[in-house]
Amino acid sequence: MAILHITFGLSAQGSLKHAIRQHHLQRDESVISVNDIFSIGPLSSLEQRKSWLEAYIYRESEDLDLYDDFHKAWEKKIKNLPCDIDVWVWYSQCTHEEIGLRFAMSELINTCNMVYGIDATDGVKRIQPNMTIRQTGELSSDLLMRLRSEAKRFSVDECQQLAKEWEELKQNPSTLRIWQDGIVHVAEDTLDPIILQSAEKAHAQLNEEWLIPMRIIGETIGAIDDYLSEEFVEKRLMTLAKQGLFEIHGDPTDMYSYQVKYVGKN
Numbered sequence: 661m662a663i664l665h666i667t668f669g670l671s672a673q674g675s676l677k678h679a680i681r682q683h684h685l686q687r688d689e690s691v692i693s694v695n696d697i698f699s700i701g702p703l704s705s706l707e708q709r710k711s712w713l714e715a716y717i718y719r720e721s722e723d724l725d726l727y728d729d730f731h732k733a734w735e736k737k738i739k740n741l742p743c744d745i746d747v748w749v750w751y752s753q754c755t756h757e758e759i760g761l762r763f764a765m766s767e768l769i770n771t772c773n774m775v776y777g778i779d780a781t782d783g784v785k786r787i788q789p790n791m792t793i794r795q796t797g798e799l800s801s802d803l804l805m806r807l808r809s810e811a812k813r814f815s816v817d818e819c820q821q822l823a824k825e826w827e828e829l830k831q832n833p834s835t836l837r838i839w840q841d842g843i844v845h846v847a848e849d850t851l852d853p854i855i856l857q858s859a860e861k862a863h864a865q866l867n868e869e870w871l872i873p874m875r876i877i878g879e880t881i882g883a884i885d886d887y888l889s890e891e892f893v894e895k896r897l898m899t900l901a902k903q904g905l906f907e908i909h910g911d912p913t914d915m916y917s918y919q920v921k922y923v924g925k926n
Contacts (some may be wrong), residue, residue, distance in 0.1 A: 662745045664737070665691040668698070668760035671797030672750060672804075679801035692737050695730040698759035699837050700892045703830045706731070712835065717891045719913065734767075743772040748811055750804075752796045753781040754887040755839040762826035765814075769823040776811040783810040795887040839886045848896075851888075855880050855896055856905065859922035870909060870919040873897060890915075 665680075667673045673693035680689050701712045710724065718724050741747075749764055751757040761777065768775055780796045787806050793799065799807070814822070829837075834845035858879035862871055877893045894915060901908050901920065910918030 661688075663689045664741065664745050664747050665689065666747060666749045666764055667691060667693045667796060668696070668751065668757045669693060669795065669797040670695060672795070672799070675797070675799060675801045676750070676804050679805045682801065683805065692734060693730070694734055694760055694764060695727070696760070697756055697887075697889045697892075698763065699755035699886070699888060701835055702833065703759075704833070705830075716895050717889070738767050738771070741771055741773060746774045746776060747771075748776045748778060750778050750780060750796050752793055753779065753839065754795050755837050755843055756887045757795060758839065758843055759826075759829060759837065762822045762829065765819055765822035766826040769819055775814045775819060777814055778807055778810050778812075780807060783807040786810075794885065836892075849899075851880070851884065851893075852896055852900060854883050855893065855900065856922070856924075858883055859906070859920075863922055870921050873915055873918065873920050876920065876922075 665676055667676060670693055673691050676691045680686055680691065701717070702708045710727065713727065714724050718727070747768060749761055751761045765775070780793060780799060784791050784793055784799070784803070784807070788803070796804075829843065832845050834848075836846050836848045836850060838844050838846055838850065855876065859871075859876045862875045862879050863869075866875070873894060874890075876897060877890050880893050881888055881890065897906065897920065898908075898912060900906055901912075905923065907921045907923055908918055909921070912918050
């Protein structure tokens with residue numbers, strides 16, 4: 661039986677493609693990525709989502725064009741999916757991929773295909789107990805191959821429930837969602853205290869007045885037990901700067917062309 665693998669990021673897609681090539685499975689298996697970050701931005705409609713991403717996340721028009729290209733490739737693949745192909749959805753217990761699973765199920769609910777899921781978080785706990793992951797994209801091609809035995813078929817009721825949950829997620833106007841043993845809608849400034857703590861830590865560790873933003877962004881992402889995009893953290897960093905908590909030196913339109921200084925509350 662042929663298999664279409666679905667991932668929720670280019671890193672996982674690349675590793676899975678490499679694993680398939682290594683084991684000479686290319687004839688029967690293919691991989692497609694839903695290249696999005698579902699933990700951030702509105703979910704109500706594609707157009708509203710694109711507008712938000714263009715305004716807050718993407719720096720260049722080429723980024724939005726690439727987003728469109730990936731989305732069109734996804735739509736074409738799902739629309740023309742033959743019945744004799746099984747679908748394997750790879751996900752982990754993080755906000756982004758859990759929402760991605762629900763999105764994918766809403767697209768697959770009316771197809772004739774068998775749908776399986778591989779929960780990488782649970783799988784890794786069994787085969788590598790000392791390892792924890794934030795997202796499937798952190799796994800090597802070897803580990804992904806070992807997780808294949810974890811594939812479990814979704815029942816019709818499970819497929820319908822996940823698709824229903826996607827529709828419910830779309831109704832909430834939030835632009836930030838986090839994982840707390842489930843998907844939780846929160847205010848967009850919820851993670852700001854972690855960003856401020858990370859800035860204080862980075863300043864103390866380096867003993868420098870001005871820092872490149874990536875240092876603070878990296879500290880922030882490392883402090884969160886979930887997958888979050890660098891661009892979103894930078895967006896919040898710039899918002900905090902507008903509130904007077906950071907000073908900026910250089911060109912803020914390019915992440916690598918400016919520095920920030922945490923000045924705290926006045």
